[in-house]
Amino acid sequence: MNELMRRLLMLPEQASTIAGPLDRLHYAEFLALNLIALVLGAAGLWFLVRYRRRPGRLATPRFTYPVWLEATFIGGLLAMFLLWFVLGYRQYLGFQVPPGEAVEVYVTAKQWMWKFANAEGPSAVGVMTVPAGRPVKLILTSRDVIHSFYVPDFRIKQDAVPGRYTTVWFEAREPGRHQILCAEYCGTGHSQMPGEVVVLSGRDYDAWLAGERVTGEGDLAAFGQRVAADQGCLGCHTVNGTRGLGPTWRDLYGSTVSLTDGSRVTADEAYLTESMMDPQAKVVAGYPPVMPSYLGILEAPETAALVQFIKSIASEAARAGAPSPTASPGTSGPATSGADGGDR
């Protein structure tokens, strides 16, 4: 029944502990209201047909409804509405306070990204890593305009308001990945505020907390790819050559990049590192200056791994044409962002 109704109403999966009870209240109201609508609609349709105007039957009787009938209708509806108020408000109150000790994550929203600072563990942009089966309490604020933290799979939503802190909590039922959407209009990039909740099992979560991220054993580029995913880089920078909120990484390394101040620069290790630590220093032409600084967020091995990862993303043509990062004719690639800039 739950699954049938959920699919019928096109609700997302019920990935948090509150989603199930909430949806059941939804179904109850949906069914009750539709029953009333059906009865009222059938009555109206019957009146339309039965009392349609016929020749010579224009006069109608004086008819008003007895007071007891009106009172019953009003009383019945009022009782039903108040019942829903009580049930809905009780659930709402439950959303306010986490049951038991919660993992705390500080969420900072800005145009157009989410930053997550785990009270016990590492920080990240765009990706919030949480354990399954434990309450997680979010403490939200915003750096610029109002945003709203919304995870449809969890049925939670809370505005992030500049100048104040708001809170919300959830408990994810199982490991998995769930999309975060911004629900409060915040400007041009409102629909492009990438975010994801990564729910790990208790053991994986502990391993994640323990700092798997600083080791970087094995293939450095592969480690860099993981860092890119964890830090949310891939929310804005694509690896397949398509345009994101920021320039694509494909064929970026070694190419010549046009900047907003009109100058050009070769994308070498120094440029890539500077762009992570001081993104506003050299902004690629045609892109908004919205990237946050990762100074103090990325550690040295991670930065190196990221650069290595970016180096590794090259199309076959670029690889064959120009192995050297120093400027050569073949490397001022068409995939660099300067080429398609200027429409913002």
Next chain:
Amino acid sequence: MSAEPDYLHATRGLGSWLTTTDHKRIGILFLWTVSAALLLGGVFAILLRLELLTPGRTFVDPMTYNRFFTLHGVIMVWMFMIPSIPTSFGNFMLPIMLGAKDVAFPRLNLASWYVYLAGAAIVLTGMVLGGTDTGWTFYTPYSSKTPADVAPVVLGVFVLGVSTIITGINFIVTTHTLRARGMTWHRMPLFVWSIYATSVIQVLATPVLGMALVLVALDHALALGVFDPAAGGDPILYQHVFWFYSHPAVYIMVLPAFAVISETVCALSHKNPASYRAIAYSSVGIAFVGFLTWGHHMFVSGMSALDVGVFSVLSMLVAIFSAIKVFAWVGTMYRGSIAFRTPMAYVIAFLVLFGVGGMTGVAVATAALDVHWHDTYFIVAHFHFIMVGGTITAFLAGLHYWFPKMFGRLYPERWGLLAAALVFGGFLLTFIPQFLLGNAGMPRRYYEYPERYQALHVLSTGGSWLIGVGLAVTVVYLVWALRYGPPSGDNPWGSKGFEWLAPSPPPPHNFHETPVITHGPHEYFRPEA
């Protein structure tokens, strides 16, 4: 036909229209301007729905899309829905229904039209030149930080508000002082009750909007910082003052729709209302309780849990008043003699759209459920059903019902029914998918969206085209009928509404003899006169 020329022919020339103080002519002037606003706002609706046809870019960039929905919202809310029925049918019908020769302040009435034009001109110029992209709600601090020019637009909306207040004062004074002999309060047509309740809200709530808008303009232009946390201000305060007006404004839009539906359902069913007092008093009840529910727009803003509870229960109460009306209208049809003509088709459309809108309204007033739905397409669908569906279908019902009254001509009935079917069907097709989109978690004001939502978006866009065709057809046959429609006679519906006591179209001073009212309106059980 009497020897005295009707109001359309009493004087001639454009100048006679632009300087008229006849409430009927002012009503017609407003009818043209609000209809133009409806079509203009509709064009932007079609455009933004077109952009949403595909998950990524369809034909405009995000900035332009944001301007489209801002233009759509601002034009539809402030230039069509709020003034629509009161300024057009209210101006035309209210004095006649009361047995008066005009409104209490005829010159002020004309001024209200010019103020409206000025406001509309400022808003449109400001939006086109300044590229306003805030949405019609002007939420701070976005509206104080956006590089787009916000101040001229909010100033224009302020001026439109002045026009609204002037009209409201005029109707209140007219209702109190210009009723014909024998016209007691409980003999007033139901239309007058609802328009009166609307006017009270207009006069009491609009100044609060003006205040909020002035502060937004100052925040943006002078960095005053009332709503800017960086300067010690509070963005949530803006939401409180904005919704303190804009929630009652929902009733400014929909109470006049109640006014029209109450008249048309009685006239077309040829039947006394199921409960005159229930319909009349619930309008007043809505006007009162409607002031106390603004917080339900802010359940996830970080407002205290106590406030959420209070606003949730008060919102349930306001739903009761609306439910009473729906039951009363359906009940009115019982044992009537129902003519299924174009106005009645729109009454049925209204009952369905308003009914569904009202029911989903109760659902979103349930605090826990609102958390998932807030700022998603579910809310978009809900308010389009209840206030847009309600207002447009009632506006069109009134337009077709009173077309003979205003112009003395009949429109082609078949085309009327066809257009009604298109508008109604298009509305369902546009907004039912949006309920499902909201359930699925699609936030509103999104330029790009995940691909899983596309099928429903395509349906919704298709629906918008149906509405567009329906309204275009309506414009064509009504304009045709203005000139070529067959004469209607004084009372083609056999209506007992008091406005039909006057000839159609009425003479400049409405009545050949001042009427004396001896019984209530809508008394179809009385023998035919």
